[in-house]
Amino acid sequence: MLEIESLNKTFAAPSGPVVALRDIRLTVGRGEFVTFIGPSGCGKSTLLKIVAGLDTVYEGSVKLNGERIGGPGIDKGVIFQEPRLFPWLTVEKNVAANLSLRNPEVRKRVGELLELVRLQGFEKAYPRELSGGMAQRVAIARALLRNPDILLLDEPFGALDAFTRSHMQEVLLDIWQRSKTTMLFVTHDLDEAVFLGQRVVVMNPRPGHIRSVLDIDLPYPRSRTGASFQELRALVLGEFEKVEKGPAVDVGAGI
Amino acid sequence: MSDYSAASRSAGPGAGAAEEASATGGVRLPSAAAAVQAAPVPVEGAGVRERRKALPGWAHGWIVPLLVLAAWELGSALGLVSESALPAPSRIAQAFWSLVASGELARHIGASFVRAGGGFLLGGATGLLLGLFTGLGKWVERTLDPTVQMLRTVPLLAVIPLFILWFGVGEFSKILLISLGAFFPVYFHTFLGVRSADRKLHEVTKALEFSALQQATKLILPSALPNVLLGIRLSVGVSWLLLAVAEMMGASSGIGYLIQDARVYSQTDIVFVGIGLFALVGKLSDSGVRLLEKRWLGWRSSYKG
Known part of the structure; x- marks a missing residue:
């Protein structure tokens, strides 16, 4: 379980301190899929970085399974916007990274995960031979090999074309349902946020804070064209547009 | 005698064929007769092009050194260069x-x-x-x-x-x-x-x-x-x-x-x-x-x- 309480984050800028996140409060249950959406500058990536432990300078409390997050670690899998693979390693060695493939257990798990992300047959390929979507799937397998409690995805499909992206969303849902890993997914794509998340967190910029949290009560697999999907999408869009229209009433944090 | 007359008779069309052939890169020739007449110009061109292709990549680097060596050896043999300043390649090899x-x-x-x-x-x-x-x-x-x-x-x-x-x-x-x-x-x-x-x-x-x-x-x-x-x-x-x-x-x-x-x-x-x-x-x-x-x-x- 992830508990964020009264989280504030300030950046030092030449023109003075800039408040990046203000009074963030959010609780994410085990196995939940939560998506974050908001315009650029709303601090959603900063929030993810803090949860990942890659940014430890903040006020407030961020706890994973009751323990304060003090730094990066394999219990928090991170998927960045770029796949960030080691270009000199083959796919299977990228997944193993600092673990040895000579360990039969690791080798077996790597094989299983490559099957899960639908990359069997590409074990010996180098990153430059992969498409963007394939490379991102390698990155997901690399994170899952460590059995993380939570997977943090920062606009992972932002650089992919529309077809690959919707395919990757289905692959990710498949992975989530099978691995039961908690997912925090940051995106600027409204459809993606509604299609994936059980809850959608809409964020406001300047200073970044949570405007509202919307439940998406739709069973998986979801249909993008269904009436209920469109209804919920319109609801989130409404929140999103209030955000876009600038200094909306400060409703503070959602729960 | 008959060769000569044949050549002179077809000199006109032959020259025309040569022009045509070179315009199309010397690949297609209008007719067999024209090919014989036009042979000197375009066919030689095609031959050089083929030879260039036939030469493996690594051999290219050797063209200039070998030419220089040949000229050098020849110059020495003809006494054009002083033996004490620039001995012939064959002497260096010895x-x-x-x-x-x-x-x-x-x-x-x-x-x-x-x-x-x-x-x-x-x-x-x-x-x-x-x-x-x-x-x-x-x-x-x-x-x-x-x-x-x-x-x-x-x-x-x-x-x-x-x-x-x-x-x-x-x-x-x-x-x-x-x-x-x-x-x-x-x-x-x-x-x-x-x-x-x-x-x-x-x-x-x-x-x-x-x-x-x-x-x-x-x-x-x-x-x-x-x-x-x-x-x-x-x-x-x-x-x-x-x-x-x-x-x-x-x-x-x-x-x-x-x-x-x-x-x-x-x-x-x-x-x-x-x-x-x-x-x-x-x-x-x-x-x-x-x-x-x-x-x-x-x-x-x-x-x-």
Whole structure:
């Protein structure tokens, strides 16, 4: 379980301190899929970085399974916007990274995960031979090999074309349902946020804070064209547009 | 007689066919008769083009040297160039064979290899280690790098007298001079390579809980490898250069000595043999490093060999 309480984050800028996140409060249950959406500058990536432990300078409390997050670690899998693979390693060695493939257990798990992300047959390929979507799937397998409690995805499909992206969303849902890993997914794509998340967190910029949290009560697999999907999408869009229209009433944090 | 008349009769259409053929690149010819008539111009052109294609890639580099050698040999045979300034290639080859036969050449090459190899290994290894240290630590960089930068600006040849005063003209001062020259390229490029490690990948290694040792061996070294190899290649070149200098400043063996000794006795052909040897070993060692690059850097899509 992830508990964020009264989280504030300030950046030092030449023109003075800039408040990046203000009074963030959010609780994410085990196995939940939560998506974050908001315009650029709303601090959603900063929030993810803090949860990942890659940014430890903040006020407030961020706890994973009751323990304060003090730094990066394999219990928090991170998927960045770029796949960030080691270009000199083959796919299977990228997944193993600092673990040895000579360990039969690791080798077996790597094989299983490559099957899960639908990359069997590409074990010996180098990153430059992969498409963007394939490379991102390698990155997901690399994170899952460590059995993380939570997977943090920062606009992972932002650089992919529309077809690959919707395919990757289905692959990710498949992975989530099978691995039961908690997912925090940051995106600027409204459809993606509604299609994936059980809850959608809409964020406001300047200073970044949570405007509202919307439940998406739709069973998986979801249909993008269904009436209920469109209804919920319109609801989130409404929140999103209030955000876009600038200094909306400060409703503070959602729960 | 009949040949002549046939040629004159078809001179008009033949010329026309030739024009037509060259306009279409000499590939298609209007008719068999025209082909015979038009033969001299377009068919020869096509032949050259085919020959160019038939020549394997590696052979291209040999065209110019072989032409120069042929002209040189011819010039010598005709007495156009002075035998003492520019002996004929055949005479140089003779000198080469007699040196091989006497076993003298092997002795010189062996001595040179020990010096260049020893100096390169000593300097290269030191450069690699120091480059890694200064690259990895800001503190080490601040402490060591200014000194190294200062030393680098001193022309190496200017310290030769000092080396001779300290260590004499023996093997030690030669190897030390070479190692000093071999040190700098490896040092700088290793430093650069370590610093070129991707910050984003560094974040990944932190998220995946790499140990400090794993970060060094699995992120920094592979990132630095292309630069390190470039440094090694440059350093190999410097080693051969300084070897020649070192052996000319006083030695009783080695390729440099061979050249210097031949100069004293005006044996220009042997001087050429020595120069040729330097060119050969220099090229061979460079190819060796390139082979390593090919093997270790095959993952780079931008690698053009």
